[in-house]
Amino acid sequence: MKLSVYGKGGIGKSTTSCNISIALAKRGQKVLQIGCDPKHDSTFTLTGFLIPTIIDTLQAKDYHYEDVWAEDVIYEGFDGVHCVEAGGPPAGAGCGGYVVGETVKLLKELNAFFEYDVILFDVLGDVVCGGFAAPLNYSDYCLIVTDNGFDALFAANRIVASVREKARTHPLRLVGLVGNRTLKRDLIDKYVEACPMPVLEMLPLIEDIRLSRVQGQTVFEMAQKTPFREQKAHFHLICQHFMNIADQLLTEPEGVIPRELPDSTLFSLLSEFYFQSQSSPQGSDKVDKAGATPNFVVF
Ligand code: ADP
Ligand code: MG
Numbered sequence: 001m002k003l004s005v006y007g008k009g010g011i012g013k014s015t016t017s018c019n020i021s022i023a024l025a026k027r028g029q030k031v032l033q034i035g036c037d038p039k040h041d042s043t044f045t046l047t048g049f050l051i052p053t054i055i056d057t058l059q060a061k062d063y064h065y066e067d068v069w070a071e072d073v074i075y076e077g078f079d080g081v082h083c084v085e086a087g088g089p090p091a092g093a094g095c096g097g098y099v100v101g102e103t104v105k106l107l108k109e110l111n112a113f114f115e116y117d118v119i120l121f122d123v124l125g126d127v128v129c130g131g132f133a134a135p136l137n138y139s140d141y142c143l144i145v146t147d148n149g150f151d152a153l154f155a156a157n158r159i160v161a162s163v164r165e166k167a168r169t170h171p172l173r174l175v176g177l178v179g180n181r182t183l184k185r186d187l188i189d190k191y192v193e194a195c196p197m198p199v200l201e202m203l204p205l206i207e208d209i210r211l212s213r214v215q216g217q218t219v220f221e222m223a224q225k226t227p228f229r230e231q232k233a234h235f236h237l238i239c240q241h242f243m244n245i246a247d248q249l250l251t252e253p254e255g256v257i258p259r260e261l262p263d264s265t266l267f268s269l270l271s272e273f274y275f276q277s278q279s280s281p282q283g284s285d286k287v288d289k290a291g292a293t294p295n296f297v298v299f
Helices: 013-026 054-060 096-109 134-138 150-166 186-194 207-215 219-225 229-250 263-279
Strands: 002-007 031-035 082-085 118-122 141-146 173-179 199-202
Touching: 002 013, 002 134, 002 150, 013 031, 013 118, 013 207, 013 219, 013 229, 054 096, 096 134, 118 134, 134 150, 141 150, 150 173, 150 186, 150 263, 173 186, 173 229, 186 199, 186 263, 199 229, 207 219, 207 229, 219 229
Parallel strands: 002 118, 002 141, 031 082, 031 118, 141 173, 173 199
Antiparallel strands: none
């Protein structure tokens, strides 16, 4: 299975990816996670450090692929999850798609690309230009991470458009959304009502997930390492969210080929809903005010 995780910057793609990778490994899958964000911190909580990127390694070897060994670029993280960071083009120059293409090419040269049960691409998705849509060329599934706010759903809708486009020529499906850092889901529900797709899981804002990033560990590792029984049980409960996503993926769900909403429809759908809920006493307690604050003018 090849899975691409997309979503707005900072929404929790890498956090979700690392924990899904471990959850899949716990189910016996051989997993490779490829960080495709030029920020190259996708696999940080799996390995505990920033691993050298493919592009840095290729540059150091003057792009002589034959001089690059698997151990130069593939690092083992927690629970045997293998990790690669594609790296980025020089700032303001080059193309993320080229970087992803080079990464896949090198992994194929190393006979590594077909060695895994699951390859997870962790990609960014504020702007899905041709370059950043490149991992979709290799993917069976796209998964989108969002919160309950306008901006992340707007980015999600852009990603949906890319999936729809790629699905014309590739066997690609949208497996669904993961709601992150929110328990409120009224705007998410409104969106999926208009643009049908599964919601695989909802993760609240969890202080220990935030801490896990600073500590360079996933919650699975924290669960394993803590000597305190109560804390272990608490971490296990958090891990259940990711086990649930992994188990759904392993059923090889059908997914959907979605049809994005026109921008104007999305704006009016979410803003009308927001303002109606604001003015209705019954609906007002259901609105995630922080998440849903629109950053646009309604005429
Ligand atoms: P992205 O890869 O989308 O840019 P990250 O996964 O790096 O985002 O997450 C950004 C920050 O948000 C990190 O510090 C991470 O620990 C934190 N974070 C992600 N998900 C949660 C959550 N459910 N609860 C609390 N903090 C979270
Ligand atoms: Mg990231």
